[in-house]
Amino acid sequence: MKITRNTPEQLILADNPWFIGISLILFILVFVGAGLGAASTGGENLWFGLFFALAGGGMGFAAFCLFVRRVQVILDRPGGSIVIRRQSVFGYSQVEHRLADLSHAEVESTTSRREGRTRTLYRPVLVLDSGMSAGRHPVVEAYTNGGGPQRLSDAINAWLPAESPAKVDSGSQSA
Structure with missing residues (x-):
């Protein structure tokens, strides 16, 4: 999965499995x-x-x-929404959540043991802490090894605090 757009207004993640x-x-x-x-x-x-x-x-x-499944995740600040689109041979689905309900992104892991070896695989998930969709929502269904899930999670978490310029930090000030 790649970051295809990263602006203060939108963060778009896309997975187009062309090679496969x-x-x-x-x-x-x-x-x-x-x-x-x-x-x-x-x-x-x-x-x-x-x-x-x-x-x-x-x-x-x-x-x-x-x-072969195409996945696109759109975090849209002006629209206040998160859109997760999935497309495969069997059809198209779209799920929409409120951006205000998104707390952060995490990396979920699963571990398997076979023949005395342990293997850990990862996938990025969106954590919604309020609203009707509260819970953990995987960005992609499949787990993978490597740094991709952590990179996507870090990009989402870095994009989230970038609030609109109208919001002012009211922290302590010194004169």
């Missing part, structure tokens, strides 16, 4: 092409080629449906 999508399309085309090529020779290769094309293309299509 293009790779899976190429995977599908290779299997379907090889299968149809084998099927076109006829004889015993007909059924093997059709099975190869359907099984390989089907697995590639299933992986495409599972892994």
